[in-house]
Amino acid sequence: MVLRVRVSLPDRPGVLGQVARAFGVLGADILQVTVLEREGGRAMDDFTLSWPGGFAAAELRERLAIVPGVRIEGVWPTREVPGVSPDYDLLGHVASDAERAYVTLVDAVPDLVSAQWAVAVDSRTGAVVHGSWQAPGVDEMPDLTPLRPAAFSEGPLHLLSLPVKDAGLHLVVARSEGPAFHQVELDKVVRLVDIVTRLAASTADRTVA
Template identity: 80%
Template sequence: MPDRNGRPAGAGVVTMVLRVRVSLPDRPGVLGQVARAFGVLGADIHQVTVLERQAGRAVDDFTLSWPAGLAAGELRDRLSVVPGVRVEGAWPTREVPGSSPDYDLLGQVATDGARAFRTLVDAAPGLVSAEWALAVDSRTGDVVHGSWQAPDIAEMPDLTPLRPSAFSEGALHLLSLPVAAAGLHLVVARTDGPAFHQVELDRAARLVEIVSLLAAPPAGRTVA
């Protein structure tokens, strides 16, 4: 007997985890309509994060399991039938539903403070649904450590302002976060999704502060 999506009951379905950013009217019932639209597509919602609510609209990030093979364009088309709803981005994420990557990061740092900043760089992309991260020497601009998907860059251009910031260079969206305790900047990037939201910037900046407090004093400017 087929399921609600026309597939044979019990058939294995390959899924991927997506982050979907949706702008919608901030009024009762609209969120339920969006959730139903996801359900019709066969998507399972794992988490909803409210990024902002102002001027009668809300911006929400949905983390969901999405049937592999269905294009993001189809998602946009289906959600567009809900009046006033706009899909601002849909992109793959390495988030594991039900996990707590923030706590995992802080636990690792507390256990091995000497490797705190290397651990931070490796974990940063998964914390904000990004693709890669680099630690850049804030004095010279030299790249001292990159996450496993980071491009092979020996030196970054001047993308390191003195305070936490989010900005875009064409399709490349960046977070730049000073790590004063180590003389570094953490640069986090994504290209598949939308620009980083202020909520994502604030979350990343707070994690950098906590990691810096937990870290063992670094030797010079070298990532341990």
């Protein structure tokens, strides 16, 4: 099983090594570490772990509690495969088939931010145009489409929402397990949407010409 673990820890020498050793004692293999922020003497890191056996978030929390000042912000399964480049794969598929650019984006984006599902919503009507394979089977979404890119929560559901103006769509990405989306994750999706939009437009222009 591959897990994403979000850890808040003191930003001082040696603490990261203590956390890594605690994971090792549990038999977890660290596949990747992403630094989300460093501020006010603390850091927020996402660890991607290869985790043997069952899913035991409580055990992780208990073991890491021995490291002074360390807090686990969330533990959740991920389909992310460190060492590959799914964002590049997404852009390659968009460049080769511009007509399906936004369908491809919706299908791919959950795995890029360790989310569960995504939908594209018609900006005018609120109708769901396309959903990824785990998306809820609904014809319309509630009002989850702020005018600007945003990360927020609706009860236990954590959401990213951003307009795709050139396509008349709104992209909604959801995480039903784990912590709220970090600003770094929102920024990543905003950049991907911008590149997808540019690729789709430029490829369509060449086709027309």
